Amino acid sequence: MLFNSLDFAIFLPIVFVLYWFVTDKRLQWQNLLIVVVSYVFYGWWDWRFLSLLFFSSSVDYWVGLVLEREQSPRKRKLYLWASLGTNLALLMFFKYYNFFVDNFVTAFTFFGTNISARSLNIILPVGLSFYTFQSMSYGIDVYRRKLKPTKDFVTFLAFVSFFPQLVAGPIERATHLLPQFYIKRNFDYDKAVDGLRQALWGFFKKMVIADNCAVHADMIFNNSSEYTGSTLLLGAFFFAFQIYGDFSGYSDIAIGISRLFGFDLMKNFNFPYFSRDIAEFWRRWHISLSTWFRDYLYYPLGGSRGGVLKTIRNTLIVFLVSGFWHGANWTFVVWGLLNALYFMPLVLSHRNRIHIHGISPGRNLPTFREFLSIVCTFVLVVFAWIFFRAQDLSHALDFVGEIFSSSFFTIPQFEGQYQAVSTLILIAIFVCVEWRGRNEEYAIGKLGLTWGKPYRWAFYGFILFMIGMFMQSNETPFIYFQF
Amino acid sequence: MRHLSFIFNFEMTVKKFLKHTILFALFFLIFYIGMVFVWGVVMPPRFRPNLTYPLGAHGFMHTRIQEVKNTKNVDILFLGSSHAYRGFDTRIFEEKGLSSFNLGSSAQSPIESQILLKRYMSSINPKLVVWEVFPATIEGDGVESALDLIANDKIDYLSLGMAWELKNISVYNNLLFGFFREILGMDRDFEEPRSDGTNTYISGGYVERSLEYWHVKSMPAKRLTINPKQLEALEKAIELIKSQGRDLVLVQAPSTTAQYGSILNNTMFDSLMSRQGYYKNYNQILALNDSLHFYDSHHLNQAGVEIFDTKFIEDLKTNHWLK
Numbered sequence: 114m115l116f117n118s119l120d121f122a123i124f125l126p127i128v129f130v131l132y133w134f135v136t137d138k139r140l141q142w143q144n145l146l147i148v149v150v151s152y153v154f155y156g157w158w159d160w161r162f163l164s165l166l167f168f169s170s171s172v173d174y175w176v177g178l179v180l181e182r183e184q185s186p187r188k189r190k191l192y193l194w195a196s197l198g199t200n201l202a203l204l205m206f207f208k209y210y211n212f213f214v215d216n217f218v219t220a221f222t223f224f225g226t227n228i229s230a231r232s233l234n235i236i237l238p239v240g241l242s243f244y245t246f247q248s249m250s251y252g253i254d255v256y257r258r259k260l261k262p263t264k265d266f267v268t269f270l271a272f273v274s275f276f277p278q279l280v281a282g283p284i285e286r287a288t289h290l291l292p293q294f295y296i297k298r299n300f301d302y303d304k305a306v307d308g309l310r311q312a313l314w315g316f317f318k319k320m321v322i323a324d325n326c327a328v329h330a331d332m333i334f335n336n337s338s339e340y341t342g343s344t345l346l347l348g349a350f351f352f353a354f355q356i357y358g359d360f361s362g363y364s365d366i367a368i369g370i371s372r373l374f375g376f377d378l379m380k381n382f383n384f385p386y387f388s389r390d391i392a393e394f395w396r397r398w399h400i401s402l403s404t405w406f407r408d409y410l411y412y413p414l415g416g417s418r419g420g421v422l423k424t425i426r427n428t429l430i431v432f433l434v435s436g437f438w439h440g441a442n443w444t445f446v447v448w449g450l451l452n453a454l455y456f457m458p459l460v461l462s463h464r465n466r467i468h469i470h471g472i473s474p475g476r477n478l479p480t481f482r483e484f485l486s487i488v489c490t491f492v493l494v495v496f497a498w499i500f501f502r503a504q505d506l507s508h509a510l511d512f513v514g515e516i517f518s519s520s521f522f523t524i525p526q527f528e529g530q531y532q533a534v535s536t537l538i539l540i541a542i543f544v545c546v547e548w549r550g551r552n553e554e555y556a557i558g559k560l561g562l563t564w565g566k567p568y569r570w571a572f573y574g575f576i577l578f579m580i581g582m583f584m585q586s587n588e589t590p591f592i593y594f595q596f
Numbered sequence: 597m598r599h600l601s602f603i604f605n606f607e608m609t610v611k612k613f614l615k616h617t618i619l620f621a622l623f624f625l626i627f628y629i630g631m632v633f634v635w636g637v638v639m640p641p642r643f644r645p646n647l648t649y650p651l652g653a654h655g656f657m658h659t660r661i662q663e664v665k666n667t668k669n670v671d672i673l674f675l676g677s678s679h680a681y682r683g684f685d686t687r688i689f690e691e692k693g694l695s696s697f698n699l700g701s702s703a704q705s706p707i708e709s710q711i712l713l714k715r716y717m718s719s720i721n722p723k724l725v726v727w728e729v730f731p732a733t734i735e736g737d738g739v740e741s742a743l744d745l746i747a748n749d750k751i752d753y754l755s756l757g758m759a760w761e762l763k764n765i766s767v768y769n770n771l772l773f774g775f776f777r778e779i780l781g782m783d784r785d786f787e788e789p790r791s792d793g794t795n796t797y798i799s800g801g802y803v804e805r806s807l808e809y810w811h812v813k814s815m816p817a818k819r820l821t822i823n824p825k826q827l828e829a830l831e832k833a834i835e836l837i838k839s840q841g842r843d844l845v846l847v848q849a850p851s852t853t854a855q856y857g858s859i860l861n862n863t864m865f866d867s868l869m870s871r872q873g874y875y876k877n878y879n880q881i882l883a884l885n886d887s888l889h890f891y892d893s894h895h896l897n898q899a900g901v902e903i904f905d906t907k908f909i910e911d912l913k914t915n916h917w918l919k
Binding site for chain 2: 119133134300301302305306309531532534535538570571573574575577578581582583584586
């Protein structure tokens with residue numbers, strides 16, 4: 114079920130009423146309801162993959178219980194690996210099987226040995242990378258004795274399958290989300306209204322910014338051989354706002370909806386395009402995944418302790434794995450590698466934490482130096498997005514090659530450029546609103562709160578009106594569903 | 597007592613939330629309707645992609661609708677997409693002693709054909725309905741044609757039914773905007789030019805295009821996927837025609853061989869149409885030249901129209917379609 118669908122518009126109020134009225138506010142009933150509606154939500158897409166979700170959850174629940182009882186370090190490690198192995202095996206099969214088979218065949222052919230291996234027609238279950246990572250964090254935290262395992266199977270199923278964040282995150286840590294299922298949820302008016310406001314902004318990002326940018330980005334990327342360098346760069350620019358609007362919009366909707374049910378999810382995006390260097394960008398982009406890799410991969414590998422070479426190795430591993438997490442394609446690996454190359458000078462010179470505070474606090478505009486840093490970082494990010502969006506490596510290289518040719522100095526021309534002007538104006542307005550709210554939880558978090566009710570409602574009404582005026586007629590899936 | 601107080605507070609806050617949500621929904625409904633009108637009047641088309649309101653935009657639907665209101669008792673009524681209004685030249689039929697009216701419109705799908713039949717079939721009172729069934733119109737969502745109909749024809753309960761059927765934000769916005777324009781009489785004085793230099797509206801509903809030839813190119817192969825909503829509308833419209841005792845012929849006008857050959861499941865479509873009634877596919881009857889008889893991959897030029905219409909009239913007489 115998509116958030117931006119009529120099905121969900123009917124589903125959500127029904128769940129809300131059932132949750133707060135029919136369950137009689139009993140914790141067990143509410144958790145059970147969450148499991149049922151989350152499985153309905155997921156099964157709406159393809160009910161066959163519910164078994165996978167259930168299987169992954171069951172294994173981790175069982176491992177959690179065993180880890181609690183078991184005292185032998187060797188056996189505990191064995192059980193942890195059983196949990197990690199199961200989740201990774203699911204990921205490997207559904208997401209990476211064909212990639213590895215194809216690349217093995219290519220590699221053997223390159224060395225003169227012809228082998229035949231069959232690719233399988235595998236459907237990637239929606240959200241697999243998200244819920245397996247969330248589930249794995251539980252196993253690891255219980256193993257590290259940072260978290261007491263839950264003995265309530267229903268609660269654990271609810272934690273893994275919680276529908277607002279099931280298919281595209283934020284990837285919650287068990288230490289943060291699971292305890293929220295243990296305590297009685299009280300309806301909080303202000304929290305619920307704030308949640309609706311955040312969800313509204315998320316819908317605007319997705320349906321107005323991302324979906325309109327997608328039209329132009331798709332047109333330019335899918336026909337890149339016909340366009341000049343300047344047009345291709347504009348295509349990459351549109352994609353940058355498509356992916357930001359799409360993914361951060363999803364996160365805002367997920368966080369906002371969770372608040373309606375009394376839950377607080379972690380922040381996933383913190384105005385990343387205003388970052389002043391790449392290190393700051395990665396502290397602001399897909400925070401739940403970046404911190405996941407930091408806590409469960411980078412630190413266990415040794416982090417930046419242990420010398421320059423180890424730091425380089427660990428940084429490379431994290432970015433490569435992060436790229437690979439996004440999909441079974443070399444383009445994602447190169448995207449990860451590029452980001453590692455951007456990041457490396459900062460970490461080696463110990464300048465990766467110089468921008469840990471808010472952006473231009475107390476000022477309306479950035480200083481010239483800040484502005485330059487923001488623009489340079491954005492250009493680097495956009496350049497890397499080309500690899501992320503390209504169909505394959507040769508497509509990406511051709512794309513980049515054309516940008517660095519003389520055709521860069523031409524006026525962009527492409528089908529739909531007339532409409533693209535209005536999309537650019539929408540982006541400009543969007544950036545201004547985001548800049549104004551850059552130090553808030555989300556861009557319109559505090560905007561209009563001091564206004565009188567008619568003005569405030571007119572403001573929310575206007576955002577909804579803009580959605581009605583600029584949304585695509587057909588339901589458009591979120592980009593990160595494919596990961 | 598604490599428990600009771602919690603329940604009381606809970607009831608109060610949730611009720612307050614629900615009350616405010618419902619009030620906001622009502623406020624928003626009024627706000628949205630007002631904004632659609634203001635935005636539609638003030639903003640240039642590029643800033644209202646979901647409010648295009650194509651009044652007299654293409655296909656001369658506005659002129660056609662004005663004319664059909666004064667048309668009565670014809671032999672043949674043509675229906676369908678641009679293949680109908682660019683394929684059946686009413687002058688050629690007139691020359692052969694057959695009166696006709698062409699009620700085709702751009703991308704007209706069965707959902708809109710059904711509405712046009714309900715609105716105008718009784719007053720036109722045709723003996724025979726000739727429906728051009730271009731596969732893409734049975735495949736598509738029908739939104740383009742719905743917007744054409746909303747902007748160029750009246751808005752009534754049938755328009756509401758169509759909007760409900762299509763469930764499309766553009767249709768809703770245009771319907772609201774069209775409703776305001778209608779009650780304020782904003783389109784009353786609109787005069788559509790009868791020619792745009794390339795296309796000329798011919799009295800009777802036909803649109804003649806200045807003679808051009810298609811530069812042949814290959815088309816990517818594709819399979820037709822029937823939209824069940826369109827099929828249902830087609831069946832209902834056929835039922836309506838038959839219930840009024842009128843004869844019906846379903847026709848597929850010729851496309852270029854490049855276009856027709858690119859569709860991999862034409863036989864499925866032919867068999868589906870044959871089940872609906874008397875059906876003729878002129879792609880299998882006429883051997884036309886892709887360049888000499890077409891101005892694009894699927895529209896006949898005037899030379900092609902003359903061959904097609906002559907053959908159609910011949911078939912009409914031979915098979916006694918017109919009783």
